[in-house]
Amino acid sequence: MLHLDAERLAALADDESTATERSHLAVCAQCARELKAYIALRDRAYAEAGSTAVISNWSKLAAQLSAEGLVRKTAKVEGRERRVSAVWWVQAAAALFFVAGGVTMGWMGARASASRNPAVATSGDAAAGSRNVSLVAVGTSLTDTLVKFASLVEAQALLTRAEREYRQAMMYLATNDTTTATFRNSDVYRARLAALDVMAGAARDGVNELPHDPIMNQYYMSTLAAREATLRQLGGTLPAGVRLTRF
Amino acid sequence: METDQLMIRRAITGDERALRHLWTQHAPHIDAVVRRLVGDSELAADIAQDVWMQIFRALPGFRGEAQFGTWAHRIAVNRTLNALRRSRRLAKVEADLEEDSAMVETNDEAAFLAESIDQAAARLPPRARMVFLLHDVEGYTHEDIATELGITVGASKSQLFKARAKLRRLLAHYVDTPQPARNTSHVAS
Numbered sequence: 001m002l003h004l005d006a007e008r009l010a011a012l013a014d015d016e017s018t019a020t021e022r023s024h025l026a027v028c029a030q031c032a033r034e035l036k037a038y039i040a041l042r043d044r045a046y047a048e049a050g051s052t053a054v055i056s057n058w059s060k061l062a063a064q065l066s067a068e069g070l071v072r073k074t075a076k077v078e079g080r081e082r083r084v085s086a087v088w089w090v091q092a093a094a095a096l097f098f099v100a101g102g103v104t105m106g107w108m109g110a111r112a113s114a115s116r117n118p119a120v121a122t123s124g125d126a127a128a129g130s131r132n133v134s135l136v137a138v139g140t141s142l143t144d145t146l147v148k149f150a151s152l153v154e155a156q157a158l159l160t161r162a163e164r165e166y167r168q169a170m171m172y173l174a175t176n177d178t179t180t181a182t183f184r185n186s187d188v189y190r191a192r193l194a195a196l197d198v199m200a201g202a203a204r205d206g207v208n209e210l211p212h213d214p215i216m217n218q219y220y221m222s223t224l225a226a227r228e229a230t231l232r233q234l235g236g237t238l239p240a241g242v243r244l245t246r247f
Numbered sequence: 248m249e250t251d252q253l254m255i256r257r258a259i260t261g262d263e264r265a266l267r268h269l270w271t272q273h274a275p276h277i278d279a280v281v282r283r284l285v286g287d288s289e290l291a292a293d294i295a296q297d298v299w300m301q302i303f304r305a306l307p308g309f310r311g312e313a314q315f316g317t318w319a320h321r322i323a324v325n326r327t328l329n330a331l332r333r334s335r336r337l338a339k340v341e342a343d344l345e346e347d348s349a350m351v352e353t354n355d356e357a358a359f360l361a362e363s364i365d366q367a368a369a370r371l372p373p374r375a376r377m378v379f380l381l382h383d384v385e386g387y388t389h390e391d392i393a394t395e396l397g398i399t400v401g402a403s404k405s406q407l408f409k410a411r412a413k414l415r416r417l418l419a420h421y422v423d424t425p426q427p428a429r430n431t432s433h434v435a436s
Contacts, residue, residue: 006412006415007412009412011408041364041418042383042411044418045364045384056270056274057296058270070266070303071263187306187308191307
């Protein structure tokens, strides 16, 4: 058989050889050597896919990201980085998490205390409520003044009112706030909506499991409020005349 | 990578440090892809900036189905090819160049021995070079390349094998020991 041509040998670095080609390669040292060289070339090329010097420039990227609203500005103040324009919904979410976390700790602490100490359990809601109040106070005392409640009913009423006002504030800010950074890119809102859908699904499951549990209900309602606020923000990123029908 | 997942979540919220972390970790590889595909270093730097902006814009759509590096690599290749098309480099090639004739070497080239695969690849016709880089360096399949470049799978293979044949000569000292004179009188056509 004639020697294999260069392009065929180059192809055989990837392709399966035919029976005739295999027979030839078995007896032709020249073609076998060439094939080996092509395989070495291919392997070296792949090995060259490594890293080289960086040619992009972070300073320019940071400026452009900032111009497009994709980055929150940070500034160094007295040697320590401090956020200069916190986004309101992050603050709101953090506040919700903190308050709800404190309430949950109090609720769980009261339950645990009651189960460990039958005396507490039999002494009624007042003892559990007392324990609950003290832990709520721990949860909120880092940012607020100590709030004291006279009864469980009073605490629950405040929680319900705060949760309602929180949702209303979220909606108001989503609709009216033009001072804080907003993302021009609707993908940010779509991604947040997808995450909130997952969270809402989990909270909904919790509500189905514990329909009268105030924590579950508050998480669920707050997630829905955040979702609604984000939908409004997403709507705000769309061109005039375009109506959001799905994300 | 666990850290990447955390950084991506933070970067999506606009955390500058997280965005910078992703850039620091992946720029060496992403920029290398751009530089290889573009060749010209000044243009490559501009396109690399554009690639990174596109990566950050697309970040909320990253679903974590692939590694961040793989996902970003794909964006880098797509964006670079688009940029090259816009700069009319590929367009000119696609419209005007007869690749087969471009494979014919000049006397100058016959004596040229490259010092690296990059240097040798720079001597290839643009489309053959692109196919070679995408397939052998970046690991794309012929199907992917055909889609990216708007050519057939067969054309992609053909360009690759021609590119390898030329590179094999340019890089003879690189991939093997000195070759004995090849008897071309019985080379199959």
